[in-house]
Amino acid sequence: MREVSAVKFWILGVAVCCMAVVSATADQIQLTTGETLRGTIVEQSKEHVILNHSVLGLLNIASGDVASVSVVQAAQSEGGSEATGKLAKKPDTGVRQVPGHGSGALPGLFDMEMFENWDIRILMGLSGSDGNSQTSNIRIGLEADRADKHHRARFKSTYNYATSEGETTRNQFNAETTIDWLMPDSPWFSFVQGVYDFDEFKAWDHRVSGFAGFGYEMIMSPDVELIARTGGGVTKEFGGADDLRPEGLVSAGLLRWNVTDRQTVTGEVVFFPDLSDLERFRTIAKVDWQIKLDHQEGMKFKIGLEHEHESFTDGIKKHNDVKFYGTLVVDF
Incomplete structure (x- = not known):
């Protein structure tokens, strides 16, 4: 019985570690609202950033809604550093808003808007x-x-x-x-x-x-x-x-x-x-x-x-x- 319990805890511990590794190795976008989105950045320009999210699908986020972008390099430089780019911040208006709304966000999970921006x-x-x-x-x-x-x-x-x-x-x-x-x-x-x-x-x-x-x-x-x-x-x-x-x-x-x-x-x-x-x-x-x-x-x-x-x-x-x-x- 004790051996079975030990195996269960080892399996759960490995699962937690795997999720932590996945989170640490994903590109991330910090929004002006304080929220963070993680996934793979497909495209970045002066007008927008396109992120491939594992749950929401492709998100087209206006640059004005982005506070910073952190990209994990496929081949990291010596020392394992990350490349991080900062975009200009918008002043906080105090109004609640859905990140990406009004910025041409692409359809998310199952092409249904109700699953976007959660x-x-x-x-x-x-x-x-x-x-x-x-x-x-x-x-x-x-x-x-x-x-x-x-x-x-x-x-x-x-x-x-x-x-x-x-x-x-x-x-x-x-x-x-x-x-x-x-x-x-x-x-x-x-x-x-x-x-x-x-x-x-x-x-x-x-x-x-x-x-x-x-x-x-x-x-x-x-x-x-x-x-x-x-x-x-x-x-x-x-x-x-x-x-x-x-x-x-x-x-x-x-x-x-x-x-x-x-x-x-x-x-x-x-x-x-x-x-x-x-x-x-x-x-x-x-x-x-x-x-x-x-x-x-x-x-x-x-x-x-x-x-x-x-x-x-x-x-x-x-x-x-x-x-x-x-x-x-x-x-x-």
């Missing part, structure tokens, strides 16, 4: 022990964001699995999609949100939720973005009481706080009251601290804490679920 991240975290006690913990995730002056969209998913002495102690999956419709020259916006949860150790097996409502941008500065949401919807649980109940949603979200050039804090607090029984409710609170790694552009380390409380259980399951985690974040 900021995609993969999260990976591993820990374990073997000796007097045998434990293993795995946390993997996929996140994607896209924003322009009319829309803001985010998808995130996370899988957590843990064992202790050969017994499964955690087996969870969460996927969430949120789309905001922004109102020009107004801090108000409308939103829809869909959430799917699986948890082997809850009173239910699967939970599906859908919400809609309005939000307000309380702070939208270059370093801090703080918003609030309120709305309502329904939640359906499977594998337990199998009930369908109306729920409210009230939340405050710290989308971004740039503490320094290399450190960012994000967080969220959400309250879900049961509209059919106000004594029943659930809450979710989370905070993440993300640090850019010094020697790898596009790679970050994230430390996080998440707490979920359910006021109603089956009498056996616990009301509170707390998770601590540390993950490596790879940008694409």
Whole structure:
């Protein structure tokens, strides 16, 4: 059993290293919005830069949207240095925009515009022990964001699995999609949100939720973005009481706080009251601290804490679920 666990960790470790090598050897474009795109630069001129992205396909990016370009030479010079070119920066207007929009971006994945200009991240975290006690913990995730002056969209998913002495102690999956419709020259916006949860150790097996409502941008500065949401919807649980109940949603979200050039804090607090029984409710609170790694552009380390409380259980399951985690974040 221990040999099998060791093999699993070796395989996962090799996978992480391979992804790090791929990220380090790709050409990269730093946009004026602060985002980074990686791939193979096909063409570069005074008017534009064409990048072949592994997910988005060919992207035609106007030079005015580019802050810097870093090209990994096929045959590096002595010392293994990279060739880096700087383009003129545009002044920051403070307006959210999709990189490449309005600059003739070529079709991306499957020739569908909906897949273009997403900021995609993969999260990976591993820990374990073997000796007097045998434990293993795995946390993997996929996140994607896209924003322009009319829309803001985010998808995130996370899988957590843990064992202790050969017994499964955690087996969870969460996927969430949120789309905001922004109102020009107004801090108000409308939103829809869909959430799917699986948890082997809850009173239910699967939970599906859908919400809609309005939000307000309380702070939208270059370093801090703080918003609030309120709305309502329904939640359906499977594998337990199998009930369908109306729920409210009230939340405050710290989308971004740039503490320094290399450190960012994000967080969220959400309250879900049961509209059919106000004594029943659930809450979710989370905070993440993300640090850019010094020697790898596009790679970050994230430390996080998440707490979920359910006021109603089956009498056996616990009301509170707390998770601590540390993950490596790879940008694409």
